[in-house]
Amino acid sequence: xxxxxxxPKYLFRKEGQNVTLSCEQNLNHDAMYWYRxxxxxxxxxxYYSQIVNDFQKGDIAEGYSVSREKKESFPLTVTSAQKNxxxxxxxxxxxxxxxxxxxxxxxxxxx
Amino acid sequence: AQKVxxxxxxxxxxxxxxxTLDCVYETRDTTYYLFWYKQPPSGELVFLxxxxxxxxxxxxxxxxxxxxxxxxxxxxxxxTASQVVDSAVYFCALITNFGNEKLTFGTGTRLTIIP
Numbered sequence: 001x002x003x004x005x006x007x008p009k010y011l012f013r014k015e016g017q018n019v020t021l022s023c024e025q026n027l028n029h030d031a032m033y034w035y036r037x038x039x040x041x042x043x044x045x046x047y048y049s050q051i052v053n054d055f056q057k058g059d060i061a062e063g064y065s066v067s068r069e070k071k072e073s074f075p076l077t078v079t080s081a082q083k084n085x086x087x088x089x090x091x092x093x094x095x096x097x098x099x100x101x102x103x104x105x106x107x108x109x110x111x
Numbered sequence: 112a113q114k115v116x117x118x119x120x121x122x123x124x125x126x127x128x129x130x131t132l133d134c135v136y137e138t139r140d141t142t143y144y145l146f147w148y149k150q151p152p153s154g155e156l157v158f159l160x161x162x163x164x165x166x167x168x169x170x171x172x173x174x175x176x177x178x179x180x181x182x183x184x185x186x187x188x189x190x191t192a193s194q195v196v197d198s199a200v201y202f203c204a205l206i207t208n209f210g211n212e213k214l215t216f217g218t219g220t221r222l223t224i225i226p
Contacts, residue, residue, distance in 0.1 A: 033213070040120065042202065042218035058213070088154060092214075099146055100214060102156040 002027045006091050006103035012111050013078065013085065021076045021106045023091035030095060032074035036060060037088040037105075046089075049074055078108065086110050113138040115205050117217035124193055125225050132188045132220045134203030140164075143207040145179065145186045146214070150200040162186065190222075198224045 004025045013019045025032065031050050035043040045058030049068040063082025068074055074093075078085045088107050092100040114137040124130045136145065147159040160170065162179050170177045174191045190197055203217045 035216075040218060042117075043214075043216040045213055048213060090154075090156065092156075099144075099158050099161050100156075101158075102148075105154040107154075 004091055004093055004101055004103035006089075006106050008106060009104070011106055011108045013108060014111060016080045018077055018079050019108065021078070021089055021091075021108070023074045023076065023103060024072055025074075025093045025101070026072060027093055027095070027101060028071070029093035029101070030071070031093060032068070033092045033094075033100065034058075034064075034066065034074070034076045035090045035092065037090060043090065046076065113140075113143075113205050113207050113215050115203050115215055115217035117201075117203055117220050119220045120218070121221045121223070123223040123225055126195060127192050129189060129191050130193055130222065132190075132201050132203075132222065134186045134188065134217060136184050136186065136203070136205050138205060138207045140207040143205060146204040146206075147177065147186075147188050148202045148204065150202065150219070152199070156202065159188075193224045195224045195226050198222060 007022045033048040034046040036046055037043050044060050046064050047055055047058055047066040049055035052068055052071050055066050055068050063079055065077045086109050088105050090105045091103040094100045116135045143164045145162045148156040149159055150156050167179050176189045178187045200219045200221045202219045204214045206214055
């Protein structure tokens with residue numbers, strides 16, 4: 001079945017560490033997105049990529065980095081520059097404005 | 112710039128009651144799409160409906176119905192005869208910039224159905 005796979009489901013990070021969240025899709029979608037969800041704030045866009053080897057900052061890109069070397073993959077790195085990384089992270093893909101397909105998310109906690 | 116407002120942060124109703132979730136949007140574009148997503152406790156966002164700006168017909172799908180009114184910039188969602196499985200967070204969202212399609216989400220409404 002086609003879909004989006006995010007891993008890991010839960011991730012713990014120590015202060016000062018970089019961590020990478022994985023997002024893989026087998027839907028042959030061109031566009032991929034990373035959203036951050038905090039309680040009571042809805043979803044906010046971190047980064048997005050319309051095609052391979054190209055990506056743009058979203059509304060809250062500071063402290064994050066991404067790469068898009070393959071169409072199927074769009075990993076997100078949470079760097080030590082992100083001062084408040086504890087949140088729920090959702091990856092999505094789309095092929096047109098019909099809508100997004102979302103992954104099941106990664107819950108990141110700083111310990 | 113576009114904006115989606117879901118003024119109801121949390122709603123609780125007793126099972127079998129009807130409930131309406133409100134969504135108000137802002138955009139200067141004449142062409143746009145509106146969406147509703149459901150987020151159950153597992154976290155994944157489940158697509159419920161898409162509506163384009165040129166189609167104001169109301170839609171019904173089983174116990175779910177949607178009322179799109181451009182005159183009031185609203186896209187409200189009604190669940191009839193609610194069930195415990197309807198308990199979730201519901202998001203309304205908007206796309207306006209075709210070719211650069213970023214969803215703008217509301218802050219969500221947490222719906223709790225009391226058995």
